[in-house]
Amino acid sequence: MSWIVAGLIIWALGLWANVRLSKRKGRVAALAVPVIFGLVLVFVWEAVVRGFGISPVLLPAPSVIAARFGQSSSVLWQDFVQTVLKGALTGYVLGCSAALLTAIVVDRFDFLRRGLLPVGNFVAALPIIGIAPILVMWFGFDWQSKAAVVVVMVFFPVLVNAVQGLSDTSAMQRDLMRTYAAGYWTSLWKLRLPAALPFIFNGLKIASTLALIGAIVAEFFGSPITGMGFRISTSVGLLQLDLVWAEIVVAALAGSAFYGGVALIERAATFWHPSQRGR
Amino acid sequence: MTKFTGWGIASALLLAAGGAQAADELTLQLKWVTQAQFAGYYVAAEKGFYEEEDLDVTIKPGGPDIAPVQVLLGGGADVMVDWLPSALAARENGAPIVNIAQPFKSSGLMLTCLKEHGIESPEDFPGHTLGTWFFGNELPLYSWMSKLGYATDGSEGGVTIQKINFNVDPLLQKQVECATTMTYNEYWQVIDAGLTPEDLVVFKYQDEGISTLEDGLYTTEENLADPEMTEKLVRFVRASMKGWKYAEENPDEAAEIVLENDETGAQTEKHQKRMMGEIAKLTAGSNGALDPADFTRTVEVLLSAGADPVITKDPGEAAWTHAITDEALK
Numbered sequence: 001m002s003w004i005v006a007g008l009i010i011w012a013l014g015l016w017a018n019v020r021l022s023k024r025k026g027r028v029a030a031l032a033v034p035v036i037f038g039l040v041l042v043f044v045w046e047a048v049v050r051g052f053g054i055s056p057v058l059l060p061a062p063s064v065i066a067a068r069f070g071q072s073s074s075v076l077w078q079d080f081v082q083t084v085l086k087g088a089l090t091g092y093v094l095g096c097s098a099a100l101l102t103a104i105v106v107d108r109f110d111f112l113r114r115g116l117l118p119v120g121n122f123v124a125a126l127p128i129i130g131i132a133p134i135l136v137m138w139f140g141f142d143w144q145s146k147a148a149v150v151v152v153m154v155f156f157p158v159l160v161n162a163v164q165g166l167s168d169t170s171a172m173q174r175d176l177m178r179t180y181a182a183g184y185w186t187s188l189w190k191l192r193l194p195a196a197l198p199f200i201f202n203g204l205k206i207a208s209t210l211a212l213i214g215a216i217v218a219e220f221f222g223s224p225i226t227g228m229g230f231r232i233s234t235s236v237g238l239l240q241l242d243l244v245w246a247e248i249v250v251a252a253l254a255g256s257a258f259y260g261g262v263a264l265i266e267r268a269a270t271f272w273h274p275s276q277r278g279r
Numbered sequence: 280m281t282k283f284t285g286w287g288i289a290s291a292l293l294l295a296a297g298g299a300q301a302a303d304e305l306t307l308q309l310k311w312v313t314q315a316q317f318a319g320y321y322v323a324a325e326k327g328f329y330e331e332e333d334l335d336v337t338i339k340p341g342g343p344d345i346a347p348v349q350v351l352l353g354g355g356a357d358v359m360v361d362w363l364p365s366a367l368a369a370r371e372n373g374a375p376i377v378n379i380a381q382p383f384k385s386s387g388l389m390l391t392c393l394k395e396h397g398i399e400s401p402e403d404f405p406g407h408t409l410g411t412w413f414f415g416n417e418l419p420l421y422s423w424m425s426k427l428g429y430a431t432d433g434s435e436g437g438v439t440i441q442k443i444n445f446n447v448d449p450l451l452q453k454q455v456e457c458a459t460t461m462t463y464n465e466y467w468q469v470i471d472a473g474l475t476p477e478d479l480v481v482f483k484y485q486d487e488g489i490s491t492l493e494d495g496l497y498t499t500e501e502n503l504a505d506p507e508m509t510e511k512l513v514r515f516v517r518a519s520m521k522g523w524k525y526a527e528e529n530p531d532e533a534a535e536i537v538l539e540n541d542e543t544g545a546q547t548e549k550h551q552k553r554m555m556g557e558i559a560k561l562t563a564g565s566n567g568a569l570d571p572a573d574f575t576r577t578v579e580v581l582l583s584a585g586a587d588p589v590i591t592k593d594p595g596e597a598a599w600t601h602a603i604t605d606e607a608l609k
Contacts, residue, residue, distance in 0.1 A: 057349065057352045057373065058352075137448075137452075141454065221444070222442065222443070222444060222449075225440050230413075233344075234414055234417075234442070236346050236414070237346050237365060237413065237414030238365060238372060238414075239346070239348055239369040239373065
């Protein structure tokens with residue numbers, strides 16, 4: 001009972017603090033609001049689990065997950081290297097570079113745009129659980145097949161965004177380049193690629209989360225005995241739910257860091273764009 | 280609809296509900312999909328053994344992504360079929376589950392290797408890749424390897440363990456040199472794929488002295504503390520064992536009953552009849568009561584798993600009970 005009361009009090013305090021903080025301006029307040037919200041959420045979770053005596057099989061308390069996190073850090077690190085660094089990042093880099101190069105070719109030749117993009121949309125709609133077992137059979141159990149799944153998953157979002165971005169210049173701007181006597185490559189490099197950057201980064205941000213999901217889910221369909229997807233899918237059978245949740249925490253942290261990293265690069269590369277000004 | 284027919288339907292529904300209420304409801308969660316491995320329960324349902332005990336039993340098939348113990352603890356089932364190693368691992372992780380009956384006397388687990396890889400005895404394992412299912416099914420293999428003193432991380436002088444899905448493709452495609460198989464199921468998938476018994480080397484866990492108890496019936500401590508529930512469980516175990524012994528004596532009929540209950544339609548008659556024949560060998564010699572010696576051996580095998588033991592302490596007699604079978608077998 002005391003845990004539930006404590007949870008209610010902390011929730012009320014957090015709410016009060018956030019309402020007051022949100023009226024203020026400035027960096028500190030802007031950072032403090034989400035941090036307080038997150039901490040309150042974790043505390044209320046702990047209070048509810050303890051207060052109502054919820055079975056750890058259904059929902060372990062954050063403190064239990066944290067303890068497991070510390071205890072199994074070597075296993076978690078090994079899984080992180082296997083899934084995120086080897087599987088997801090390799091696939092991401094390969095898939096995104098291939099998509100950007102293809103976008104430039106597709107943009108150059110109109111018949112490719114009209115022929116390839118519909119096929120692209122079709123392939124993008126293929127469910128990952130359908131292609132993952134096939135790719136595992138082709139590329140083996142190790143991380144290579146996970147990278148292949150990621151390539152397939154990230155290729156089309158990036159391609160479609162990049163192609164869209166490359167056509168995002170007005171006739172006036174292109175005419176201006178022509179009056180400067182700029183050829184195809186010069187105007188691509190100086191005008192059209194920079195103009196496409198906001199679109200491309202949109203695709204890259206979408207792909208960053210897709211890459212992680214793809215690498216984890218692909219491990220459900222055959223993997224060596226390491227990796228986040230492997231651990232999540234097999235620990236359930238032994239009721240090591242705290243380990244499953246610890247893996248989920250790692251996945252959430254890795255996914256946020258990945259997305260945040262791409263967003264930071266975007267801000268540096270497209271500082272001139274209206275959406276980035278005044279930040 | 281007139282008022283009259285409305286009342287008629289309502290009273291008919293009431294009658295039907297009353298009729299169903301007469302029998303006690305009980306839900307059984309299987310470890311795997313509908314197949315002859317669980318013939319005893321389907322036979323008991325089909326032959327009316329449960330009805331005779333005034334039970335209305337629902338049999339829930341399992342599958343690759345279903346952990347029976349989670350269903351049991353989540354309240355989705357009253358009894359589950361599970362292997363003792365995974366049940367004990369779950370118990371150590373905080374699941375208060377107890378073995379109430381053990382219809383399987385022998386273990387059907389084995390490691391099947393292709394002869395062409397030059398594996399003739401357990402001494403030849405180092406340097407090879409052994410495939411196994413996970414989800415708790417990997418535990419016997421890990422304890423075997425640690426008993427043999429082999430590292431399982433692929434290092435020098437050790438073996439590489441590889442997770443495989445529930446089929447024998449990795450063995451056939453040479454992605455693993457040995458694969459975990461059951462005497463009653465996957466072994467025959469290898470044979471059906473065109474290999475002959477002469478192409479294979481088979482290590483039965485039963486023969487290696489490391490067999491662990493498979494396919495027992497488990498419920499929660501909470502259920503056992505409830506006299507009404509234990510009384511229901513007694514009737515359930517009695518009828519189930521009757522089903523098992525009937526299936527043992529009439530394997531072909533039992534296989535037919537399993538096929539009728541297979542909603543997926545994935546099983547074939549040939550496979551199920553063969554499976555039932557093998558299953559009958561494993562249930563032979565068990566009257567349903569757990570043999571404490573078998574339990575102790577299983578615990579010893581699990582505890583011996585070296586640096587990474589499956590369980591860290593002997594759960595003792597709290598993990599099994601004869602309370603149900605003593606009543607049921609009277």
